[in-house]
Amino acid sequence: MLRxxxxxxxxxxxxxxxxxxxxxxxxxPACLAEELPEDGCPPIRLKLLSERLVAFxxxxxxxxxxxxxCAHRGVSLWFGRNEEGGLRCPYHGWKYDTTGQCxxxxxxxxxxxxxxxxxxxSYPLVKIGDVLWTYMGDPATQPPxxxxxxxxxxxxxxxxSKRWQQSNWMQAFEGGIDSSHxxxxxxxxxxxxxxxxxxxxxxxxxxxxxPFFEVADSEGGxxxxxxxxxxxxxxxxxxxxxxxxxxxxxxxxxxxxxxxHFWIPIDDENCWAYSFDYHPVRALTPEERxxxxxxxxxxxxxxxxxxxxxxxxxxxYLMDREAQQRGEYYSGVKGIxxxxxxxxxxxxxxxxxxxxxxxxxxxxxxxxxxxxxKAALALRDQGVTPPGVDPAHHRVRSAAVVLPQAESFLDAAxxxxxxxxxxxxxxx
Amino acid sequence: xxxxxSLLSSCARAATAAEARFRIDRPIRPARAARIIALDExxxxxxxxxxxxxxxxxxxxxxxxxxxxxxxxxxxxxGIEGEPVVLEQTLAGADVVVMLAxxxxxxxxxxxxxxACWERGIMTAGLVLSDESGADQAVAALRPHARxxxxxxxxxxxxxxxxxxxx
Numbered sequence: 300m301l302r303x304x305x306x307x308x309x310x311x312x313x314x315x316x317x318x319x320x321x322x323x324x325x326x327x328p329a330c331l332a333e334e335l336p337e338d339g340c341p342p343i344r345l346k347l348l349s350e351r352l353v354a355f356x357x358x359x360x361x362x363x364x365x366x367x368x369c370a371h372r373g374v375s376l377w378f379g380r381n382e383e384g385g386l387r388c389p390y391h392g393w394k395y396d397t398t399g400q401c402x403x404x405x406x407x408x409x410x411x412x413x414x415x416x417x418x419x420x421s422y423p424l425v426k427i428g429d430v431l432w433t434y435m436g437d438p439a440t441q442p443p444x445x446x447x448x449x450x451x452x453x454x455x456x457x458x459x460s461k462r463w464q465q466s467n468w469m470q471a472f473e474g475g476i477d478s479s480h481x482x483x484x485x486x487x488x489x490x491x492x493x494x495x496x497x498x499x500x501x502x503x504x505x506x507x508x509x510p511f512f513e514v515a516d517s518e519g520g521x522x523x524x525x526x527x528x529x530x531x532x533x534x535x536x537x538x539x540x541x542x543x544x545x546x547x548x549x550x551x552x553x554x555x556x557x558x559x560h561f562w563i564p565i566d567d568e569n570c571w572a573y574s575f576d577y578h579p580v581r582a583l584t585p586e587e588r589x590x591x592x593x594x595x596x597x598x599x600x601x602x603x604x605x606x607x608x609x610x611x612x613x614x615x616y617l618m619d620r621e622a623q624q625r626g627e628y629y630s631g632v633k634g635i636x637x638x639x640x641x642x643x644x645x646x647x648x649x650x651x652x653x654x655x656x657x658x659x660x661x662x663x664x665x666x667x668x669x670x671x672x673k674a675a676l677a678l679r680d681q682g683v684t685p686p687g688v689d690p691a692h693h694r695v696r697s698a699a700v701v702l703p704q705a706e707s708f709l710d711a712a713x714x715x716x717x718x719x720x721x722x723x724x725x726x727x
Numbered sequence: 728x729x730x731x732x733s734l735l736s737s738c739a740r741a742a743t744a745a746e747a748r749f750r751i752d753r754p755i756r757p758a759r760a761a762r763i764i765a766l767d768e769x770x771x772x773x774x775x776x777x778x779x780x781x782x783x784x785x786x787x788x789x790x791x792x793x794x795x796x797x798x799x800x801x802x803x804x805x806g807i808e809g810e811p812v813v814l815e816q817t818l819a820g821a822d823v824v825v826m827l828a829x830x831x832x833x834x835x836x837x838x839x840x841x842x843a844c845w846e847r848g849i850m851t852a853g854l855v856l857s858d859e860s861g862a863d864q865a866v867a868a869l870r871p872h873a874r875x876x877x878x879x880x881x882x883x884x885x886x887x888x889x890x891x892x893x894x
Contacts, residue, residue: 300755300890300891300893301891465742466742509874511870511873511874511875511876512874512875512876513866513870513875513876513877513878514875514876514877515877515878516878516879516880568744612738612739612742613738613739615738616738641738644738644742645738645741645742646742647742647743647744647746647747647750648742648743648744648747649744651747651750654755656755656893657891657892657893658850658892659823659825659850659851659852659874659875659888659892660874660875661891662852662875662877662888665887665888665891666877666879666884666887668891669883669884669887704870704871705867707863707866707867707870710863
């Protein structure tokens with residue numbers, strides 16, 4: 300459980316909040332590159348960390364992320380015309396470039412310098428992989444660009460999707476480091492999902508429903524090891540990395556692509572779940588890519604033209620009690636992503652952590668909350684740069700390995716949880 | 728095939744902040760009857776400092792060794808004030824035992840405690856508090872006996888864990 304003030308500290312990410320300032324130390328996904336597919340395409344509305352923004356790609360291919368509202372009368376620039384190097388407000392024609400600088404105020408005299416003094420808040424927007432990344436902090440302390448492996452490999456080796464989750468980011472994120480729920484909630488998927496099934500590791504998962512856990516600090520966050528019995532007196536370890544504040548990876552299964560998530564606050568009651576899959580040594584097969592597009596694995600089937608899942612709280616996630624009875628879906632909800640989101644959204648927009656009954660198996664979550672709280676307060680009180688800002692911290696992988704009982708998972712798998720470009724993941 | 732639900736929007740209504748106001752709001756009892764057992768001298772010091780905090784039902788103990796074959800009566804166990812404690816009694820009613828170690832000298836205690844807890848269906852957790860090389864051996868010593876293991880250099884992890892567990 301958490302005291303109410305700590306719960307508020309961790310869940311509030313708006314401007315001038317401690318966690319909001321923490322998030323503003325990092326590059327984070329703002330949107331998918333597919334949302335701005337070509338030069339001069341329509342702008343999109345975004346809300347990030349409770350700030351309403353508009354993203355656009357100008358006629359020269361420059362990306363911009365600026366205040367959603369025109370400086371003149373507060374009109375949403377989503378209605379703007381993306382034309383000739385800028386976004387023009389359709390109300391009175393004020394025009395802004397990708398830095399938020401006003402270029403034109405048509406009502407002013409031809410030689411007026413008025414526009415030079417009008418500038419909207421703007422943040423950098425940079426394409427790396429399938430994602431457009433932004434940094435919403437102080438420009439003076441802007442860190443180097445992110446180096447997460449899923450965004451560094453060739454386009455044919457990676458796929459990223461996103462979905463809207465109607466809950467605070469923390470309860471979504473906490474699912475990402477909670478290894479113990481997989482054996483129950485996702486047990487059906489281990490047998491049938493095309494992006495999961497067939498791996499030897501699945502047998503260990505299903506045969507040992509009471510894993511042991513080990514939670515170890517890393518430079519960027521944590522490694523959470525879940526240990527199950529394997530044959531010949533060995534242990535099967537599933538190692539989940541967390542890089543602060545909200546990057547997690549799922550341990551791999553066989554030769555399937557490796558996957559993970561970012562959990563990005565939209566506001567305090569909504570977040571984006573970014574889900575990626577990549578293979579470090581080969582292209583995704585057409586079948587794998589299609590399965591991802593169809594919402595298998597960690598991805599979701601979304602309402603066409605939106606990033607809202609087809610199965611959502613308004614239709615009770617298409618609950619199928621017959622499938623639950625058959626054992627096809629443990630919770631009656633189809634798909635790993637929606638199995639998670641349905642339960643996390645059911646907690647309410649911001650779960651009341653003062654009422655929790657945590658158990659020792661929740662130690663990864665307990666430790667992550669502690670690290671976030673300490674980092675947010677150290678930043679606020681002493682200006683300490685938090686873990687996970689340094690791109691070196693991004694170069695981690697999840698792993699699934701079988702080790703002798705006496706070996707420490709982090710010692711034995713030290714190389715396996717680091718990125719070695721072009722080398723396969725450690726997977727069973 | 729999805730079946731129709733009788734309350735199409737029940738999730739949508741129940742999960743709103745407005746509906747959350749109607750959740751049952753009764754005081755929660757302490758959840759865990761925790762026994763925190765230090766396995767070596769430095770760990771005993773850490774346990775003493777943690778014991779100074781007010782806890783609902785946590786008991787702090789020091790295991791000074793195991794005589795004989797490690798049976799339940801063989802434990803040399805003391806309370807934080809130095810008074811002798813009988814393990815059988817202290818485990819009765821416990822639902823989690825947190826073993827504290829800073830090196831591997833308590834491996835024998837960890838083994839015997841782990842066995843005693845397993846026989847009684849008591850959850851075990853281990854905290855290895857060390858920033859020195861001895862931590863690896865301590866972790867290895869606790870690994871077979873602690874269902875959850877936290878190697879850490881941060882002493883406050885103990886109180887954070889206990890607070891989270893409502894100990």
